[in-house]
Amino acid sequence: MNKYIFGVDIGGTTVKMGLFDMNGNVLDKWEIPTVTANDGERILPDIADSIKAKMASEDIALDEVAGVGLGAPGPVDAEGVIYKTANLGWDTVFSIPDAMRKFIDLPVVAGNDANVAALGEMWQGGGKGYKDMVMVTLGTGVGGGIIANGRMITGATGAGGEIGHIHVEDNETDECGCHNIGCLEQYASATGVVRLARKRLEKDDTPSVMRDGVLSAKLVFDSVKFGDKVAIEVAEQFGQYLGKGLAAIAGVVNPQAFVVGGGVSKAGEVLFEYIKPYYMQYAFRGCRDAEFVLATLGNDAGIYGAAKLVLDSVK
Amino acid sequence: MNKYIFGVDIGGTTVKMGLFDMNGNVLDKWEIPTVTANDGERILPDIADSIKAKMASEDIALDEVAGVGLGAPGPVDAEGVIYKTANLGWDTVFSIPDAMRKFIDLPVVAGNDANVAALGEMWQGGGKGYKDMVMVTLGTGVGGGIIANGRMITGATGAGGEIGHIHVEDNETDECGCHNIGCLEQYASATGVVRLARKRLEKDDTPSVMRDGVLSAKLVFDSVKFGDKVAIEVAEQFGQYLGKGLAAIAGVVNPQAFVVGGGVSKAGEVLFEYIKPYYMQYAFRGCRDAEFVLATLGNDAGIYGAAKLVLDSVK
Numbered sequence: 083m084n085k086y087i088f089g090v091d092i093g094g095t096t097v098k099m100g101l102f103d104m105n106g107n108v109l110d111k112w113e114i115p116t117v118t119a120n121d122g123e124r125i126l127p128d129i130a131d132s133i134k135a136k137m138a139s140e141d142i143a144l145d146e147v148a149g150v151g152l153g154a155p156g157p158v159d160a161e162g163v164i165y166k167t168a169n170l171g172w173d174t175v176f177s178i179p180d181a182m183r184k185f186i187d188l189p190v191v192a193g194n195d196a197n198v199a200a201l202g203e204m205w206q207g208g209g210k211g212y213k214d215m216v217m218v219t220l221g222t223g224v225g226g227g228i229i230a231n232g233r234m235i236t237g238a239t240g241a242g243g244e245i246g247h248i249h250v251e252d253n254e255t256d257e258c259g260c261h262n263i264g265c266l267e268q269y270a271s272a273t274g275v276v277r278l279a280r281k282r283l284e285k286d287d288t289p290s291v292m293r294d295g296v297l298s299a300k301l302v303f304d305s306v307k308f309g310d311k312v313a314i315e316v317a318e319q320f321g322q323y324l325g326k327g328l329a330a331i332a333g334v335v336n337p338q339a340f341v342v343g344g345g346v347s348k349a350g351e352v353l354f355e356y357i358k359p360y361y362m363q364y365a366f367r368g369c370r371d372a373e374f375v376l377a378t379l380g381n382d383a384g385i386y387g388a389a390k391l392v393l394d395s396v397k
Numbered sequence: 398m399n400k401y402i403f404g405v406d407i408g409g410t411t412v413k414m415g416l417f418d419m420n421g422n423v424l425d426k427w428e429i430p431t432v433t434a435n436d437g438e439r440i441l442p443d444i445a446d447s448i449k450a451k452m453a454s455e456d457i458a459l460d461e462v463a464g465v466g467l468g469a470p471g472p473v474d475a476e477g478v479i480y481k482t483a484n485l486g487w488d489t490v491f492s493i494p495d496a497m498r499k500f501i502d503l504p505v506v507a508g509n510d511a512n513v514a515a516l517g518e519m520w521q522g523g524g525k526g527y528k529d530m531v532m533v534t535l536g537t538g539v540g541g542g543i544i545a546n547g548r549m550i551t552g553a554t555g556a557g558g559e560i561g562h563i564h565v566e567d568n569e570t571d572e573c574g575c576h577n578i579g580c581l582e583q584y585a586s587a588t589g590v591v592r593l594a595r596k597r598l599e600k601d602d603t604p605s606v607m608r609d610g611v612l613s614a615k616l617v618f619d620s621v622k623f624g625d626k627v628a629i630e631v632a633e634q635f636g637q638y639l640g641k642g643l644a645a646i647a648g649v650v651n652p653q654a655f656v657v658g659g660g661v662s663k664a665g666e667v668l669f670e671y672i673k674p675y676y677m678q679y680a681f682r683g684c685r686d687a688e689f690v691l692a693t694l695g696n697d698a699g700i701y702g703a704a705k706l707v708l709d710s711v712k
Binding site: 214226228231233235236238239240243244248249252260261326329333335338364366367368369371372 | 472475480529541543545546548550551552553554555556557558559560561562563564567575576577641644645646647648649650651652653678679681682683684686687
């Protein structure tokens with residue numbers, strides 16, 4: 083009888099792992115290093131070994147485990163095929179479930195880490211209670227995960243939810259990391275906020291508390307809370323770009339809620355004061371009821387989502 | 398035993414109806430008028446009466462019918478609840494299946510007409526063979542329908558696929574019909590193409606064959622085929638806006654294909670010469686393999702999709 087699920091979030095340096103019961107309670111959490119040497123050939127067997135060790139120490143039988151869910155940092159399609167993942171050393175296209183089952187005799191499902199994190203937030207995090215939601219992760223880049231009718235949208239080649247590269251500025255001259263120009267990520271990521279702030283500070287000599295510190299997204303939003311006018315200008319720009327991007331997303335999937343996570347989201351609800359007015363300006367009226375909420379699971383969203391992926395697959 | 402499905406597409410002036418077998422072959426097609434008087438109270442009973450009459454004339458028993466699928470011109474959520482539909486006279490929020498079952502003793506499912514048409518094109522039209530596709534209808538307005546993993550995305554309030562109101566131009570001054578400014582529909586609909594052409598013709602005296610005719614999207618693209626330089630400029634503008642909008646959509650759902658229909662699509666494959674280069678410019682690289690194909694079902698897409706909605710519900 084199914085009593086347990088393993089949820090696994092494969093990152094570039096560590097693999098986060100969780101043991102869950104069937105109700106979504108995490109019973110145990112731990113990490114192992116991600117060994118990317120030799121084309122990442124150790125990653126899946128290391129995960130399998132760690133699961134087997136946990137099962138032995140907790141006296142869990144194979145037939146008590148519903149399955150293993152895996153989130154990986156690359157494009158993963160609906161069947162768990164991963165397309166490319168430079169940061170894990172995996173340079174071929176292969177089925178993660180098929181590969182994983184060579185090392186462990188359990189059902190395996192897999193998804194893109196950002197999409198899986200969205201599923202986690204829907205299940206046990208900030209998105210609880212919603213079945214149509216968009217997870218927006220404002221970190222070094224801007225990531226996303228789309229949940230429609232309770233399910234992840236993986237897309238044709240696992241690039242579903244790659245919202246950071248939606249074009250939002252025609253007059254940009256700098257290239258995004260993806261080589262396009264004017265991507266959302268260039269303005270709404272932690273890096274993007276710093277870039278906006280630097281450009282604004284260089285423009286003139288208006289006094290700002292930001293001039294005394296090391297520029298970071300945190301400094302910008304701390305300065306906003308302090309009432310710093312220059313920081314508020316930057317927050318308006320950030321909000322306009324993000325509001326415009328989220329409005330475009332709403333025109334596609336009409337979510338109940340945007341769940342905002344990632345480093346920048348640590349600024350808290352104040353972000354929404356700058357995003358929402360622009361969202362309302364750009365969004366089709368049928369989409370304006372969307373809620374804005376903060377993600378709550380932090381770095382654990384991935385293991386929760388990976389476990390939920392298993393739960394959905396056995397239903 | 399299920400042998401038949403009724404597919405119904407409710408329009409503002411006529412209701413299109415189709416009788417299908419379970420394999421997606423249309424056995425019969427007919428129309429009845431849409432009576433919008435008295436808050437549209439006759440619409441559903443008229444449809445039920447027409448179905449019953451067809452069943453009687455074809456000697457079809459209730460238990461041979463898998464169900465009735467209905468597409469309606471308004472926001473319809475995943476449960477078939479319709480939110481508002483001024484053009485049918487329906488001014489309340491109600492469940493179409495619940496309402497319809499008062500008039501006929503058959504399973505009923507319902508969806509938004511554009512979303513349902515997308516499902517139809519996927520099933521038996523230009524999108525056949527795809528399970529992740531975006532239907533783009535370039536008519537008086539720009540409509541859309543999103544299919545992810547073979548299912549329609551209805552969204553929280555039935556506004557999923559309202560792609561015509563994605564913001565694509567910051568420097569617009571004219572209002573869209575939705576009261577936003579810079580919507581895709583202002584440039585890529587039949588009306589939008591005419592607007593772009595009129596503005597371009599008014600700008601200077603460059604000779605153009607378009608100056609001799611009554612401006613229409615057809616005239617613009619006929620003139621493009623004729624090699625008219627001004628028309629080609631207009632087509633480039635059209636292509637840039639649509640390419641940008643479709644790239645934003647791809648960043649959300651990463652489709653295998655865009656299936657393009659509606660009046661403007663009668664220009665044919667030439668459209669794609671103007672859309673694709675801009676799509677490639679604005680789209681995230683993981684989404685650039687998307688195919689562009691023409692819709693093939695025309696005005697029948699709705700009845701096909703409505704029938705498919707029934708088929709999916711009984712699976």
